[in-house]
Amino acid sequence: MATYLGIWVSTALLSAGLTGAQMYTRSRRIHSVMSDEMIWMAVEQFLPSLSAGVLITIVLWGYVPAALWLLPGIWQLVFSLGIFSSCRFLPRPMLAAGAWYLLTALVCVSLGDTRALSPWAMGIPYAVGQSLVAAVLLFASQEQKQDQNES
Numbered sequence: 261m262a263t264y265l266g267i268w269v270s271t272a273l274l275s276a277g278l279t280g281a282q283m284y285t286r287s288r289r290i291h292s293v294m295s296d297e298m299i300w301m302a303v304e305q306f307l308p309s310l311s312a313g314v315l316i317t318i319v320l321w322g323y324v325p326a327a328l329w330l331l332p333g334i335w336q337l338v339f340s341l342g343i344f345s346s347c348r349f350l351p352r353p354m355l356a357a358g359a360w361y362l363l364t365a366l367v368c369v370s371l372g373d374t375r376a377l378s379p380w381a382m383g384i385p386y387a388v389g390q391s392l393v394a395a396v397l398l399f400a401s402q403e404q405k406q407d408q409n410e411s
Contacts, residue, residue, distance in 0.1 A: 268335075305349065306345065309345065310338075317335075329373060333365045334365070343358035343393075351397065353399075357389055368381050
């Protein structure tokens with residue numbers, strides 16, 4: 261279980277770093293004057309979900325190791341809540357990514373045993389979900405460029 265957690269926590273940290281760098285450069289490019297404030301507002305909206313995910317992992321690891329199979333579903337659930345809470349700063353279609361993570365969380369929990377710890381139970385939902393996020397951001401930026409060119 262320690263190896264499993266190590267892989268996913270490392271992946272989450274790497275992903276957070278890459279996401280932070282992308283948020284910073286994208287925000288500077290599109291909203292230069294208010295970029296720092298917008299980034300902090302989006303991060304503040306996501307922090308409660310991130311904190312809940314970390315704390316539930318610590319509690320399950322330390323006090324209820326038999327329930328660790330729930331972690332993939334719980335992580336996907338708190339990630340979906342983070343996306344939903346940040347949607348006011350993101351393009352409207354980002355709701356689809358939040359709904360995707362909520363659906364995969366429910367499927368993961370419905371497995372009801374250690375099958376939820378399969379690499380596929382985390383890998384596929386996050387690969388599809390992050391691809392969905394990237395597509396939404398790509399199309400939103402293309403629409404914004406077209407709007408600017410038409411103005």
